[in-house]
Amino acid sequence: MNLEAEGLQKRYGDVRALDGFDLAVPPGVIHGLLGPNGAGKTTAVKALATLIDVDAGSARVAGFDVRDQAAEVRRRIGLIGQNAAVDEILGGRQNLVMFGRLYGLSKVDARAKADHLLDMFGLTEAAERAVSTYSGGMRRRLDIAAGFILTPAVLFLDEPTTGLDPRARNEVWAAVREVAEAGTTVLLTTQYLDEADQLAARISVMNHGRIVADDTPAALKRQIGGDRVTVTLAADTSLDSTAERLTAAVGIPAGPDADTHSLTFEVGAGVTALAGIVRALDDLGLVPEDLVLRRPTLDEVFLTLTAAPQEAAR
Amino acid sequence: MTAVRAGWILTQRNLAHWARQPWTPIFGLMFSIMLLLVFGFLFGGAISVPGGGDYITFLLPGMLALSMMFGVESTATAMAGDARKGITDRFRSLPIGSASVALGRVGADLANSAVELLVLIGGGLLIGWQITSDPASAALAVLLLLFFRFSMLWIGIFVGLAFRGEGATMAVQVLVWPIGFLSTAIVSAETMPGWLGAIAAWNPLSATATAARELFGNPTGITEGPLADSAVWLAIGWPLLLTAVFLPLSARAYRRLRSG
Numbered sequence: 001m002n003l004e005a006e007g008l009q010k011r012y013g014d015v016r017a018l019d020g021f022d023l024a025v026p027p028g029v030i031h032g033l034l035g036p037n038g039a040g041k042t043t044a045v046k047a048l049a050t051l052i053d054v055d056a057g058s059a060r061v062a063g064f065d066v067r068d069q070a071a072e073v074r075r076r077i078g079l080i081g082q083n084a085a086v087d088e089i090l091g092g093r094q095n096l097v098m099f100g101r102l103y104g105l106s107k108v109d110a111r112a113k114a115d116h117l118l119d120m121f122g123l124t125e126a127a128e129r130a131v132s133t134y135s136g137g138m139r140r141r142l143d144i145a146a147g148f149i150l151t152p153a154v155l156f157l158d159e160p161t162t163g164l165d166p167r168a169r170n171e172v173w174a175a176v177r178e179v180a181e182a183g184t185t186v187l188l189t190t191q192y193l194d195e196a197d198q199l200a201a202r203i204s205v206m207n208h209g210r211i212v213a214d215d216t217p218a219a220l221k222r223q224i225g226g227d228r229v230t231v232t233l234a235a236d237t238s239l240d241s242t243a244e245r246l247t248a249a250v251g252i253p254a255g256p257d258a259d260t261h262s263l264t265f266e267v268g269a270g271v272t273a274l275a276g277i278v279r280a281l282d283d284l285g286l287v288p289e290d291l292v293l294r295r296p297t298l299d300e301v302f303l304t305l306t307a308a309p310q311e312a313a314r
Numbered sequence: 315m316t317a318v319r320a321g322w323i324l325t326q327r328n329l330a331h332w333a334r335q336p337w338t339p340i341f342g343l344m345f346s347i348m349l350l351l352v353f354g355f356l357f358g359g360a361i362s363v364p365g366g367g368d369y370i371t372f373l374l375p376g377m378l379a380l381s382m383m384f385g386v387e388s389t390a391t392a393m394a395g396d397a398r399k400g401i402t403d404r405f406r407s408l409p410i411g412s413a414s415v416a417l418g419r420v421g422a423d424l425a426n427s428a429v430e431l432l433v434l435i436g437g438g439l440l441i442g443w444q445i446t447s448d449p450a451s452a453a454l455a456v457l458l459l460l461f462f463r464f465s466m467l468w469i470g471i472f473v474g475l476a477f478r479g480e481g482a483t484m485a486v487q488v489l490v491w492p493i494g495f496l497s498t499a500i501v502s503a504e505t506m507p508g509w510l511g512a513i514a515a516w517n518p519l520s521a522t523a524t525a526a527r528e529l530f531g532n533p534t535g536i537t538e539g540p541l542a543d544s545a546v547w548l549a550i551g552w553p554l555l556l557t558a559v560f561l562p563l564s565a566r567a568y569r570r571l572r573s574g
Contacts, residue, residue, distance in 0.1 A: 052572055053573060074409040079404065081404065082400070083399055085401050086401075088399075089331045090330055091334075102315070102405070102410055130334060
């Protein structure tokens with residue numbers, strides 16, 4: 001295992017940021033750490049990257065203990081935090097040369113490495129410009145390049161696409177894949193199921209400071225079910241009776257939600273089921289306010305994943 | 315990598331900032347020159363120096379010491395900015411000694427202050443200030459001024475690391491004014507009410523200003539008391555004491571980032 005954590009505990013006052021956090025990631029894969037805001041993802045990354053001390057538990061990164069062999073760990077990791085932690089005043093090349101020299105490269109080697117990384121991450125044209133003039137995606141890519149100077153054994157990426165537009169996000173995804181192809185283990189935290197699904201070979205779902213599920217994206221998706229179709233009913237349509245009638249007509253249970261006056265179907269392959277739901281609405285003579293086909297939200301993922309073991313125990 | 319080597323690389327980084335954004339140090343310098351002109355010519359005519367002597371000649375070493383103290387602002391602001399933007403965390407994840415980040419700040423800020431001293435000394439000579447002592451004493455005066463700046467650096471590093479919010483650097487920016495003026499940098503303590511003069515005489519800034527006046531061969535405006543007798547020793551002792559307090563505090567603040 002390239003990343004191993006056992007029973008990590010970290011408290012901030014009354015908040016248990018890490019509460020028995022376990023993780024095992026083999027070398028050379030992208031591992032997704034999926035969770036909502038406040039789940040403890042960043043705290044876990046900071047603990048693994050030797051930035052904070054935990055209260056209990058142990059962790060090894062690239063074979064070294066994060067507490068007792070922090071210097072060894074730091075030689076083998078790259079850390080890309082939530083804010084693009086590159087120097088905004090300096091240019092892209094200046095940043096990479098500086099980080100290269102801090103990693104112990106000679107001036108000549110640091111310059112050569114900087115040129116190579118600028119090319120690899122598509123930043124050669126902007127190399128001399130001050131980073132403050134970069135777009136969000138460019139900044140992120142420079143950030144990742146800086147974490148990639150020594151081709152680290154483990155690269156930590158903490159929510160690398162939060163706040164980026166779709167195009168910049170795709171650029172960052174390409175950069176992350178590039179990193180993994182070079183043989184680096186990547187721990188990627190994200191709030192987006194989509195992102196973890198796109199990039200990660202395996203996903204750990206985190207909530208309240210601990211892992212609540214750990215599996216391949218395909219298996220997790222099977223577990224949480226397929227797409228959702230939500231039908232928002234007109235105000236004068238009765239929620240409960242419509243739910244019963246639609247459940248019978250479609251053959252899939254319709255889950256009522258009184259707050260939004262809507263019914264949600266968990267459907268396997270979204271589009272075919274959608275046709276059935278539309279036909280059933282038509283047959284019943286109902287005109288809905290709104291009809292949406294969508295991926296499960298992170299909330300629903302957590303509900304499903306945390307509810308499943310309890311139901312099984314009943 | 316040793317902290318000294320990494321510190322040198324980070325010094326270069328901080329110096330590169332000024333090459334990229336030269337207005338920051340230039341405005342700092344213009345501010346010092348403006349203060350010199352305001353006090354030298356605008357208020358100077360109304361200020362007399364106890365024990366006699368020309369006010370410009372009295373003022374200039376005080377302005378040099380004052381500009382060394384004002385440096386605490388830029389140190390604190392730069393440290394807090396790096397900590398807030400996550401750059402300090404990035405440096406902390408690197409295989410470099412834990413003193414590197416502070417050493418990089420020390421190197422760059424001392425270099426900046428040395429240039430500032432040279433420019434102010436040159437400007438002072440142009441408006442009639444004179445060094446009437448020997449070169450060795452004048453060089454010692456410059457060293458003592460830089461030593462005072464060195465002690466201010468550790469206060470700035472501590473404030474920047476321990477209170478990362480913008481409020482802390484604002485507080486420093488406001489506080490340097492009363493502390494700067496409540497000293498013998500601009501007026502002699504002997505023209506102040508007794509109790510106020512006593513506080514001003516014990517201000518570390520006063521020790522450095524008075525020592526610099528003595529060593530440059532300028533009027534000190536001090537005729538009695540410890541400041542008159544042993545200003546040079548006080549200008550060594552005060553910064554030593556401040557460094558002895560704030561260097562360990564800075565190191566502790568840096569280590570405490572680990573618990574956060």
